[in-house]
Amino acid sequence: MINRIPFNNYHRVFSLSDLIRLLTIWFVNKFLYFSNIKTLKAYIATLALLFIVQSVFAFHKNDSLLNRHEPTKKNDDTVQYAGLKNITYEELSFMVDSILDLDTIKQSDINLVNYYSKLLIKEKIRLEGIPASDIYEEFDEQAVFTITPENEFPETQTLVIISDSLGEYFHPREGIVTSKFGWRDKRMHKGIDINLNKGDPVKCAFNGMVRIARKQGGFGNVVIVRHYNGLETVYAHLSKIKVKPGDVVTAGQLLGLGGSTGHSSGPHLHFEVRFKGQALNPANFISFTDNKIGTDTLMIKHSRYGICAYPANATLHSIQKGDSWYEIAKRYGMSVKQLCALNGVEKKYYLRAGQKLRIN
Numbered sequence: 001m002i003n004r005i006p007f008n009n010y011h012r013v014f015s016l017s018d019l020i021r022l023l024t025i026w027f028v029n030k031f032l033y034f035s036n037i038k039t040l041k042a043y044i045a046t047l048a049l050l051f052i053v054q055s056v057f058a059f060h061k062n063d064s065l066l067n068r069h070e071p072t073k074k075n076d077d078t079v080q081y082a083g084l085k086n087i088t089y090e091e092l093s094f095m096v097d098s099i100l101d102l103d104t105i106k107q108s109d110i111n112l113v114n115y116y117s118k119l120l121i122k123e124k125i126r127l128e129g130i131p132a133s134d135i136y137e138e139f140d141e142q143a144v145f146t147i148t149p150e151n152e153f154p155e156t157q158t159l160v161i162i163s164d165s166l167g168e169y170f171h172p173r174e175g176i177v178t179s180k181f182g183w184r185d186k187r188m189h190k191g192i193d194i195n196l197n198k199g200d201p202v203k204c205a206f207n208g209m210v211r212i213a214r215k216q217g218g219f220g221n222v223v224i225v226r227h228y229n230g231l232e233t234v235y236a237h238l239s240k241i242k243v244k245p246g247d248v249v250t251a252g253q254l255l256g257l258g259g260s261t262g263h264s265s266g267p268h269l270h271f272e273v274r275f276k277g278q279a280l281n282p283a284n285f286i287s288f289t290d291n292k293i294g295t296d297t298l299m300i301k302h303s304r305y306g307i308c309a310y311p312a313n314a315t316l317h318s319i320q321k322g323d324s325w326y327e328i329a330k331r332y333g334m335s336v337k338q339l340c341a342l343n344g345v346e347k348k349y350y351l352r353a354g355q356k357l358r359i360n
Protein backbone atom coordinates (compact mmCIF):
# COMPACT_ATOMS: atom_id res chain seq x y z
CA MET A 1 0.00 0.00 0.00
CA ILE A 2 1.38 3.35 -0.96
CA ASN A 3 1.16 6.09 1.63
CA ARG A 4 2.07 9.27 -0.14
CA ILE A 5 3.97 12.04 1.55
CA PRO A 6 2.52 15.48 0.55
CA PHE A 7 4.88 16.85 -2.03
CA ASN A 8 6.07 20.23 -0.79
CA ASN A 9 6.86 22.01 -4.06
CA TYR A 10 7.20 25.57 -2.80
CA HIS A 11 9.39 25.12 0.10
CA ARG A 12 11.20 28.46 0.48
CA VAL A 13 12.54 30.46 3.39
CA PHE A 14 12.85 33.82 1.71
CA SER A 15 11.17 34.72 -1.59
CA LEU A 16 11.57 37.50 -4.17
CA SER A 17 8.23 39.03 -3.26
CA ASP A 18 9.46 39.30 0.32
CA LEU A 19 12.46 41.21 -1.04
CA ILE A 20 10.19 43.52 -3.10
CA ARG A 21 8.08 44.20 -0.06
CA LEU A 22 11.15 45.11 1.99
CA LEU A 23 12.53 47.35 -0.77
CA THR A 24 9.14 49.10 -1.10
CA ILE A 25 9.10 49.94 2.59
CA TRP A 26 12.68 51.19 2.38
CA PHE A 27 12.06 53.36 -0.72
CA VAL A 28 8.75 54.76 0.58
CA ASN A 29 10.52 55.76 3.78
CA LYS A 30 13.30 57.48 1.76
CA PHE A 31 10.76 59.23 -0.51
CA LEU A 32 8.74 60.55 2.42
CA TYR A 33 11.82 61.90 4.19
CA PHE A 34 13.68 63.44 1.24
CA SER A 35 11.00 63.88 -1.46
CA ASN A 36 13.77 63.12 -3.83
CA ILE A 37 12.54 62.57 -7.39
CA LYS A 38 15.77 60.77 -8.20
CA THR A 39 15.14 58.28 -5.42
CA LEU A 40 11.58 57.74 -6.69
CA LYS A 41 12.82 57.13 -10.21
CA ALA A 42 15.43 54.70 -8.88
CA TYR A 43 12.74 52.91 -6.87
CA ILE A 44 10.39 52.51 -9.85
CA ALA A 45 13.25 51.29 -12.04
CA THR A 46 14.36 48.75 -9.42
CA LEU A 47 10.78 47.59 -8.93
CA ALA A 48 10.32 47.08 -12.68
CA LEU A 49 13.58 45.15 -12.88
CA LEU A 50 12.57 42.97 -9.95
CA PHE A 51 9.20 42.24 -11.61
CA ILE A 52 10.97 41.06 -14.72
CA VAL A 53 13.40 38.93 -12.71
CA GLN A 54 10.57 37.45 -10.65
CA SER A 55 8.39 36.54 -13.65
CA VAL A 56 11.34 34.88 -15.40
CA PHE A 57 12.23 33.06 -12.18
CA ALA A 58 8.59 32.03 -11.59
CA PHE A 59 8.40 30.62 -15.11
CA HIS A 60 11.61 28.72 -14.51
CA LYS A 61 10.21 27.47 -11.22
CA ASN A 62 7.03 26.16 -12.90
CA ASP A 63 9.21 24.46 -15.40
CA SER A 64 11.29 22.89 -12.70
CA LEU A 65 8.08 21.86 -10.93
CA LEU A 66 7.22 19.74 -13.96
CA ASN A 67 10.65 18.20 -13.88
CA ARG A 68 10.42 17.51 -10.22
CA HIS A 69 8.35 14.43 -10.96
CA GLU A 70 11.80 13.01 -10.53
CA PRO A 71 12.11 13.96 -6.89
CA THR A 72 15.20 14.60 -4.91
CA LYS A 73 16.55 11.83 -2.76
CA LYS A 74 14.74 13.20 0.28
CA ASN A 75 11.34 13.01 -1.37
CA ASP A 76 12.01 9.80 -3.21
CA ASP A 77 9.57 7.16 -2.06
CA THR A 78 12.10 4.44 -2.82
CA VAL A 79 13.97 5.59 0.25
CA GLN A 80 10.80 4.96 2.21
CA TYR A 81 10.44 1.47 0.72
CA ALA A 82 14.10 0.57 0.91
CA GLY A 83 13.33 -1.34 4.11
CA LEU A 84 10.88 -3.59 2.23
CA LYS A 85 13.06 -6.37 0.88
CA ASN A 86 10.38 -8.78 -0.25
CA ILE A 87 7.11 -8.20 -1.94
CA THR A 88 4.50 -10.63 -3.28
CA TYR A 89 2.84 -10.49 -6.71
CA GLU A 90 -0.40 -9.44 -4.97
CA GLU A 91 1.31 -6.56 -3.17
CA LEU A 92 2.96 -5.46 -6.40
CA SER A 93 -0.30 -5.43 -8.35
CA PHE A 94 -1.91 -3.53 -5.47
CA MET A 95 0.91 -1.02 -5.67
CA VAL A 96 0.38 -0.62 -9.42
CA ASP A 97 -3.36 -0.13 -8.85
CA SER A 98 -2.84 2.56 -6.24
CA ILE A 99 -0.32 4.36 -8.46
CA LEU A 100 -2.82 4.32 -11.34
CA ASP A 101 -5.35 5.97 -9.03
CA LEU A 102 -3.11 9.01 -8.64
CA ASP A 103 -3.64 12.17 -10.70
CA THR A 104 0.00 12.37 -11.66
CA ILE A 105 2.42 9.50 -11.68
CA LYS A 106 5.89 10.21 -10.46
CA GLN A 107 8.88 8.69 -12.19
CA SER A 108 10.00 7.39 -8.78
CA ASP A 109 6.80 5.34 -8.51
CA ILE A 110 7.49 3.77 -11.89
CA ASN A 111 11.07 3.09 -10.81
CA LEU A 112 9.75 1.48 -7.66
CA VAL A 113 7.43 -0.87 -9.56
CA ASN A 114 10.28 -1.79 -11.91
CA TYR A 115 12.56 -2.42 -8.96
CA TYR A 116 10.11 -4.84 -7.34
CA SER A 117 9.22 -6.66 -10.55
CA LYS A 118 12.93 -7.26 -11.15
CA LEU A 119 13.24 -8.67 -7.61
CA LEU A 120 10.31 -11.01 -8.22
CA ILE A 121 11.73 -12.26 -11.52
CA LYS A 122 15.10 -12.87 -9.85
CA GLU A 123 13.37 -14.83 -7.06
CA LYS A 124 11.46 -16.89 -9.65
CA ILE A 125 14.68 -17.76 -11.49
CA ARG A 126 16.28 -18.68 -8.16
CA LEU A 127 13.36 -20.92 -7.17
CA GLU A 128 13.09 -22.70 -10.51
CA GLY A 129 16.40 -24.48 -9.98
CA ILE A 130 15.53 -25.41 -6.41
CA PRO A 131 14.10 -28.85 -5.63
CA ALA A 132 10.41 -29.07 -4.68
CA SER A 133 9.77 -25.32 -4.74
CA ASP A 134 6.12 -26.23 -5.34
CA ILE A 135 6.02 -28.02 -1.97
CA TYR A 136 8.15 -25.73 0.19
CA GLU A 137 7.71 -21.95 0.35
CA GLU A 138 11.40 -21.41 0.75
CA PHE A 139 14.78 -23.05 0.62
CA ASP A 140 15.79 -22.26 4.17
CA GLU A 141 19.50 -22.63 4.75
CA GLN A 142 19.18 -21.61 8.42
CA ALA A 143 16.34 -23.55 10.08
CA VAL A 144 17.22 -27.26 10.37
CA PHE A 145 13.58 -28.33 9.93
CA THR A 146 10.33 -26.52 9.43
CA ILE A 147 7.73 -29.09 10.41
CA THR A 148 4.29 -29.05 8.79
CA PRO A 149 1.79 -30.07 11.50
CA GLU A 150 0.25 -33.52 11.08
CA ASN A 151 -3.27 -32.16 10.67
CA GLU A 152 -2.19 -30.22 7.59
CA PHE A 153 -1.31 -33.46 5.80
CA PRO A 154 -3.99 -35.06 3.64
CA GLU A 155 -5.36 -38.40 4.89
CA THR A 156 -3.33 -40.20 2.24
CA GLN A 157 -1.10 -39.10 -0.61
CA THR A 158 1.28 -40.84 -2.96
CA LEU A 159 4.82 -39.69 -3.57
CA VAL A 160 6.97 -40.95 -6.43
CA ILE A 161 10.54 -41.54 -5.23
CA ILE A 162 12.16 -43.30 -8.21
CA SER A 163 11.52 -42.22 -11.80
CA ASP A 164 13.36 -41.24 -14.96
CA SER A 165 13.35 -37.59 -13.91
CA LEU A 166 14.01 -38.14 -10.18
CA GLY A 167 16.73 -40.72 -10.75
CA GLU A 168 17.75 -43.80 -8.79
CA TYR A 169 18.31 -44.54 -5.12
CA PHE A 170 21.80 -45.05 -3.70
CA HIS A 171 22.23 -46.64 -0.30
CA PRO A 172 24.16 -44.02 1.73
CA ARG A 173 26.18 -46.47 3.80
CA GLU A 174 26.20 -50.24 3.90
CA GLY A 175 26.47 -51.56 7.43
CA ILE A 176 24.75 -53.14 10.38
CA VAL A 177 21.77 -51.24 11.74
CA THR A 178 22.55 -50.55 15.38
CA SER A 179 19.41 -48.61 16.23
CA LYS A 180 16.02 -48.53 14.54
CA PHE A 181 13.44 -45.82 14.10
CA GLY A 182 11.10 -45.35 17.03
CA TRP A 183 10.97 -44.77 20.78
CA ARG A 184 14.31 -45.25 22.50
CA ASP A 185 15.14 -44.20 26.07
CA LYS A 186 11.91 -42.19 26.34
CA ARG A 187 12.88 -40.22 23.24
CA MET A 188 11.81 -40.58 19.66
CA HIS A 189 14.69 -41.78 17.52
CA LYS A 190 13.81 -40.21 14.17
CA GLY A 191 16.30 -42.10 12.06
CA ILE A 192 18.25 -45.29 11.57
CA ASP A 193 21.76 -45.76 12.95
CA ILE A 194 24.20 -47.57 10.69
CA ASN A 195 27.51 -48.77 12.03
CA LEU A 196 30.67 -47.49 10.31
CA ASN A 197 34.31 -46.64 10.90
CA LYS A 198 35.50 -43.07 11.20
CA GLY A 199 36.40 -41.80 7.74
CA ASP A 200 34.08 -44.15 5.81
CA PRO A 201 32.42 -42.38 2.89
CA VAL A 202 28.76 -41.38 3.34
CA LYS A 203 26.90 -40.91 0.08
CA CYS A 204 23.79 -39.15 -1.09
CA ALA A 205 20.60 -41.26 -1.38
CA PHE A 206 18.79 -39.34 -4.15
CA ASN A 207 19.50 -36.45 -6.52
CA GLY A 208 18.92 -33.07 -4.90
CA MET A 209 20.40 -29.90 -3.44
CA VAL A 210 22.28 -29.51 -0.15
CA ARG A 211 20.24 -27.32 2.19
CA ILE A 212 22.23 -27.66 5.42
CA ALA A 213 25.90 -28.59 5.80
CA ARG A 214 27.31 -27.58 9.17
CA LYS A 215 27.83 -28.46 12.81
CA GLN A 216 24.43 -28.55 14.51
CA GLY A 217 23.94 -29.55 18.17
CA GLY A 218 23.33 -33.25 18.81
CA PHE A 219 23.59 -34.02 15.09
CA GLY A 220 27.24 -32.98 15.11
CA ASN A 221 28.41 -32.37 11.55
CA VAL A 222 25.26 -32.84 9.53
CA VAL A 223 24.27 -32.68 5.88
CA ILE A 224 20.61 -32.28 4.88
CA VAL A 225 19.70 -32.71 1.23
CA ARG A 226 16.39 -31.68 -0.31
CA HIS A 227 15.22 -33.91 -3.15
CA TYR A 228 13.08 -33.03 -6.15
CA ASN A 229 9.97 -34.82 -4.84
CA GLY A 230 10.06 -32.98 -1.50
CA LEU A 231 11.74 -35.71 0.54
CA GLU A 232 14.74 -34.67 2.59
CA THR A 233 17.52 -36.96 3.79
CA VAL A 234 19.69 -36.29 6.84
CA TYR A 235 23.24 -37.58 7.40
CA ALA A 236 24.51 -36.90 10.94
CA HIS A 237 27.59 -37.38 13.19
CA LEU A 238 29.99 -36.95 10.24
CA SER A 239 33.68 -36.39 10.96
CA LYS A 240 34.02 -34.29 7.79
CA ILE A 241 31.57 -32.49 5.51
CA LYS A 242 32.40 -32.50 1.79
CA VAL A 243 29.57 -30.31 0.44
CA LYS A 244 28.11 -26.88 1.08
CA PRO A 245 24.57 -25.42 1.07
CA GLY A 246 23.26 -24.86 -2.45
CA ASP A 247 25.38 -27.63 -3.99
CA VAL A 248 23.51 -29.72 -6.55
CA VAL A 249 24.23 -33.35 -5.65
CA THR A 250 23.46 -36.67 -7.29
CA ALA A 251 22.60 -40.07 -5.85
CA GLY A 252 25.84 -41.77 -4.86
CA GLN A 253 27.83 -38.52 -4.50
CA LEU A 254 30.13 -38.24 -1.48
CA LEU A 255 28.58 -35.93 1.14
CA GLY A 256 31.02 -36.45 3.98
CA LEU A 257 32.99 -38.91 6.04
CA GLY A 258 31.51 -40.98 8.85
CA GLY A 259 32.31 -40.09 12.42
CA SER A 260 31.00 -39.59 15.92
CA THR A 261 30.46 -35.83 16.23
CA GLY A 262 27.57 -34.40 18.25
CA HIS A 263 25.51 -36.61 20.57
CA SER A 264 27.01 -39.98 19.68
CA SER A 265 28.55 -42.88 21.59
CA GLY A 266 30.71 -44.15 18.72
CA PRO A 267 31.19 -43.81 14.98
CA HIS A 268 27.89 -44.36 13.15
CA LEU A 269 25.69 -42.74 10.55
CA HIS A 270 22.38 -41.39 11.80
CA PHE A 271 20.23 -41.41 8.67
CA GLU A 272 16.79 -39.78 8.47
CA VAL A 273 14.19 -39.42 5.75
CA ARG A 274 11.77 -36.55 6.17
CA PHE A 275 8.82 -35.14 4.28
CA LYS A 276 7.73 -31.56 5.07
CA GLY A 277 9.79 -31.85 8.23
CA GLN A 278 8.02 -35.00 9.49
CA ALA A 279 10.36 -37.93 10.08
CA LEU A 280 9.39 -41.10 8.22
CA ASN A 281 10.58 -44.58 9.16
CA PRO A 282 13.04 -45.38 6.34
CA ALA A 283 12.85 -49.10 7.16
CA ASN A 284 9.27 -49.10 5.84
CA PHE A 285 10.52 -48.68 2.28
CA ILE A 286 14.31 -49.15 2.34
CA SER A 287 15.84 -52.55 3.08
CA PHE A 288 18.90 -52.05 5.30
CA THR A 289 19.94 -55.67 4.77
CA ASP A 290 19.71 -55.67 0.95
CA ASN A 291 20.79 -51.99 0.79
CA LYS A 292 18.11 -51.09 -1.69
CA ILE A 293 14.74 -49.43 -1.94
CA GLY A 294 11.66 -51.62 -2.17
CA THR A 295 9.33 -49.37 -4.13
CA ASP A 296 9.21 -46.49 -6.59
CA THR A 297 6.14 -44.87 -5.03
CA LEU A 298 5.30 -44.15 -1.40
CA MET A 299 1.93 -43.89 0.26
CA ILE A 300 2.16 -41.18 2.89
CA LYS A 301 -0.60 -41.28 5.47
CA HIS A 302 -1.67 -40.53 9.01
CA SER A 303 -1.15 -43.25 11.58
CA ARG A 304 -1.42 -43.61 15.33
CA TYR A 305 2.26 -42.74 15.51
CA GLY A 306 2.14 -39.70 13.28
CA ILE A 307 2.84 -39.38 9.59
CA CYS A 308 4.17 -42.58 8.09
CA ALA A 309 5.15 -43.87 4.68
CA TYR A 310 4.67 -47.26 3.08
CA PRO A 311 5.32 -48.58 -0.39
CA ALA A 312 2.22 -47.52 -2.32
CA ASN A 313 1.58 -51.13 -3.38
CA ALA A 314 1.70 -52.46 0.20
CA THR A 315 -1.38 -54.31 1.39
CA LEU A 316 -2.51 -53.33 4.84
CA HIS A 317 -4.38 -55.55 7.26
CA SER A 318 -6.80 -53.71 9.51
CA ILE A 319 -6.58 -55.10 13.04
CA GLN A 320 -9.81 -56.61 14.35
CA LYS A 321 -10.59 -57.16 18.02
CA GLY A 322 -8.86 -60.37 19.11
CA ASP A 323 -6.21 -60.37 16.34
CA SER A 324 -2.71 -61.40 17.40
CA TRP A 325 0.69 -61.17 15.72
CA TYR A 326 0.84 -64.94 15.49
CA GLU A 327 -2.60 -65.26 13.86
CA ILE A 328 -1.93 -62.53 11.31
CA ALA A 329 1.51 -63.93 10.43
CA LYS A 330 0.04 -67.39 9.99
CA ARG A 331 -2.84 -66.12 7.87
CA TYR A 332 -0.49 -64.44 5.42
CA GLY A 333 2.09 -67.23 5.41
CA MET A 334 5.02 -65.68 7.27
CA SER A 335 6.73 -65.76 10.63
CA VAL A 336 6.11 -63.22 13.39
CA LYS A 337 9.69 -62.06 12.87
CA GLN A 338 9.03 -61.44 9.16
CA LEU A 339 5.81 -59.59 9.98
CA CYS A 340 7.66 -57.40 12.48
CA ALA A 341 10.43 -56.68 9.95
CA LEU A 342 7.87 -55.77 7.31
CA ASN A 343 6.37 -53.24 9.70
CA GLY A 344 9.72 -51.77 10.62
CA VAL A 345 9.61 -52.92 14.25
CA GLU A 346 11.96 -55.20 16.11
CA LYS A 347 9.47 -56.78 18.45
CA LYS A 348 5.74 -57.28 18.40
CA TYR A 349 3.77 -54.65 20.28
CA TYR A 350 0.26 -54.46 21.63
CA LEU A 351 -2.22 -54.41 18.75
CA ARG A 352 -5.29 -52.23 18.89
CA ALA A 353 -8.43 -52.60 16.79
CA GLY A 354 -8.38 -50.28 13.75
CA GLN A 355 -4.59 -50.17 13.59
CA LYS A 356 -3.04 -51.31 10.30
CA LEU A 357 -0.20 -53.75 9.66
CA ARG A 358 1.58 -54.29 6.39
CA ILE A 359 1.21 -57.82 5.18
CA ASN A 360 3.25 -57.65 1.95
Ligand SMILES: [Zn+2]
Nearest residue numbers: 191192193270
Ligand atom coordinates in the same frame (compact mmCIF):
# COMPACT_ATOMS: atom_id res chain seq x y z
ZN1 LIG B 1 20.57 -42.08 15.49
